[in-house]
Amino acid sequence: MHSIPGRRVIMALFLIFLLLPIYWLVNMSFKTNAEIVSTMTLWPHTPTLQHYKRIFTDESWYSGYINSLEYVVLNTIISISVALPAAYAFSRYRFLGDKHLFFWLLSNRMAPAAVYALPFFNLYSAIGLFDTPWAVALAHCIFNVPLAVWILEGFVSGVPREIDETAFLDGYSFPRFFIRILVPLIASGIGVAAFFCFMFSWVELLLARTLTSVQAKPIAAIMTRTVSAAGMDWGLLAAAGVLTIIPGALVIWFVRNYIASGFALGRV
Amino acid sequence: MDKTVNQKAWFLVLPVFLVVAFSAVLPLMTVVNYSMQDTFGNNQFFWNGVGWFKELLDPSTDLGGRFLASLGRNLFFSMVILAIEVPLGIVIALSMPRQGWTVAACLVILALPLLIPWNVVGTIWQIFGRPDIGLMGYTLNAMGFDYNYVSNAIDAWVTVIVMDVWHWTSLVALLCYAGLKSIPEAYYQAAQIDGASRWAVFKAIQLPKMNRVLLIAVLLRFMDSFMIYTEPFVVTGGGPGNSTTFVSIELVKIALGQFDLGKAAALSLVYNLIILIVCWIFYTVMTNAGAERKVQAESEPAVEPKPSSGLKPVPALKPKEGVA
Numbered sequence: 001m002h003s004i005p006g007r008r009v010i011m012a013l014f015l016i017f018l019l020l021p022i023y024w025l026v027n028m029s030f031k032t033n034a035e036i037v038s039t040m041t042l043w044p045h046t047p048t049l050q051h052y053k054r055i056f057t058d059e060s061w062y063s064g065y066i067n068s069l070e071y072v073v074l075n076t077i078i079s080i081s082v083a084l085p086a087a088y089a090f091s092r093y094r095f096l097g098d099k100h101l102f103f104w105l106l107s108n109r110m111a112p113a114a115v116y117a118l119p120f121f122n123l124y125s126a127i128g129l130f131d132t133p134w135a136v137a138l139a140h141c142i143f144n145v146p147l148a149v150w151i152l153e154g155f156v157s158g159v160p161r162e163i164d165e166t167a168f169l170d171g172y173s174f175p176r177f178f179i180r181i182l183v184p185l186i187a188s189g190i191g192v193a194a195f196f197c198f199m200f201s202w203v204e205l206l207l208a209r210t211l212t213s214v215q216a217k218p219i220a221a222i223m224t225r226t227v228s229a230a231g232m233d234w235g236l237l238a239a240a241g242v243l244t245i246i247p248g249a250l251v252i253w254f255v256r257n258y259i260a261s262g263f264a265l266g267r268v
Numbered sequence: 269m270d271k272t273v274n275q276k277a278w279f280l281v282l283p284v285f286l287v288v289a290f291s292a293v294l295p296l297m298t299v300v301n302y303s304m305q306d307t308f309g310n311n312q313f314f315w316n317g318v319g320w321f322k323e324l325l326d327p328s329t330d331l332g333g334r335f336l337a338s339l340g341r342n343l344f345f346s347m348v349i350l351a352i353e354v355p356l357g358i359v360i361a362l363s364m365p366r367q368g369w370t371v372a373a374c375l376v377i378l379a380l381p382l383l384i385p386w387n388v389v390g391t392i393w394q395i396f397g398r399p400d401i402g403l404m405g406y407t408l409n410a411m412g413f414d415y416n417y418v419s420n421a422i423d424a425w426v427t428v429i430v431m432d433v434w435h436w437t438s439l440v441a442l443l444c445y446a447g448l449k450s451i452p453e454a455y456y457q458a459a460q461i462d463g464a465s466r467w468a469v470f471k472a473i474q475l476p477k478m479n480r481v482l483l484i485a486v487l488l489r490f491m492d493s494f495m496i497y498t499e500p501f502v503v504t505g506g507g508p509g510n511s512t513t514f515v516s517i518e519l520v521k522i523a524l525g526q527f528d529l530g531k532a533a534a535l536s537l538v539y540n541l542i543i544l545i546v547c548w549i550f551y552t553v554m555t556n557a558g559a560e561r562k563v564q565a566e567s568e569p570a571v572e573p574k575p576s577s578g579l580k581p582v583p584a585l586k587p588k589e590g591v592a
Contacts, residue, residue: 004362004363004466005466007362007363007364008363010359010360010363011360011363011364011365011374014360014363014437015374015377017434018377018378018380018381018438020396020403021393021404021434022380022381022392024392024395024396024402024403025391025392025395025396028395028401036401037400040401040406042403078287081283082283082284083284085280085283085284086281086283086284088280089278089280089281090281092271092272092274092277093271093272093273093274093277094271094272094273094274095273095274095275095276095277095278095281096275096278098277101285103547103548103551104288105284105288106547106551107543107544107547107548108288108292110491110495110543110547111292111495111543112494112495112497112539113495113497113516114495114515114516114519114520114523114536114539115299115519115536115539115540116291116295117520117523117524118299118523118524118529118532118536119294119295119296119298119299120295121524122295122298123294123295123298138291139291141287141288142288142291142292145284145288146288199383202385203383203384203385203386204385204386205385205387205498206516206520210524220385220386220387220388223387223388234401237391237395238391238395241391241392244384244385244388245380245383245388248383248384249376249380249383252379252380253376256372256375256379257375259379259382259442260442260443260445260481263382263439263442263443263488
């Protein structure tokens, strides 16, 4: 009654459609370049780890991963810590301009990154943050902070108001209540919000590439550079791609039940 | 759940306000400033008033022609994407297994494309679609189709659309799945007793319950496909010719490629305005739907007992007997 006829077939076909291109990438990353160019093979006939070895030993490659992780983690910390109090305020109180503020936040989540690329470049150059992880971390706040507020607001609204009132009657000050009682109660929500901040910062390229040149270049930008300069090093490119998928694939498992609500801005 | 009025709550919102204002309002002011000026390099600026905006909306000029063409392409792309992804996402959500380890496995595989960096999505499809080394390109050509996304505009479009379907249908499916999960079992039992057909169940129960999430899905998919940049840029670079040049790609070309700040800024503002309007429409519809739901929820307790006690009397009565 819940589902449709032939659902197993549909699901299986769709999953194959999703996995096939990823399989092809993984397949490529284990082939030698000679094998990639010369023959069409469905699996690596002479499997090699040379591309992975190169990435892990060449500093210009692995530093990209470190740079990426650096700004992603910075961004997640900033986003969550500013979004927490705001989420509480939106969930509990009515104040002047709250609805407009909420809409303004939403509109920033939707704003195209291409619009901000150039002004960000000027802004961060002017204040001397260009080519540091801070520039990218702050720039990514434009879409991650609103997202974190939306997700956390949903979770804070799930906490009964009586808990706040009881805590205040018991003589808790506001900061103490916030850290000792509220934060532990919505720990799973914070986890989910952190995951989404991590993810959106991890997948974004345009701003990250525009705001860095040498020192803080993210792995995604290093990959595009290799495509245009080295031309045909497909194996290396594939290996670098596989390595960027792994962090996401690992964390998905922990949030699999919250993925939908996170994407729905906490509104499911 | 009435909220109390408390203006001090602004202090809690202040950090968010400052952070977002720093990265949204300041740059936007720069954009407005640039959009009224022309530059010939060396940081020399000349006042141009609304000249750029006039040019932007006039298809006979170079700038206007490029903008309107890319806007048309982008709108067409968004419509195609929505027309494919929304029905497909609903079908996938309805096809989800009901229980057991397969649920988790399906969820994880579905979510996988969403977590791949966007340029890697492009790379994946580049490698997958190339006629010489890609599985898809090679197979299609071996089957007799003359497929080459680098030189043929239609092939490039098909590749970009299939890529987007691959990348984002899961999002629609996951949202719909979450909506379906929130439907209580009793509804289905009631439908079964009434002898409702599967189609009737879908139309009368599942679709209305998915309304809200579908709205969000359409909003997110429209917005994200409207500002798509990285994936088509990596795969086709906007080509062949200009056939897959979307607004974002055009904008970055003008802004960071030619450093034509005035034109780029004017384009940014119009682009942003379109997004803002669409966003506002969705927001209004969404909050109205939310308000309706609240009204419904308030009147529900009076209505609810009827169907539940009338349709499945046995489980409803049993606990009461136990208590008595």
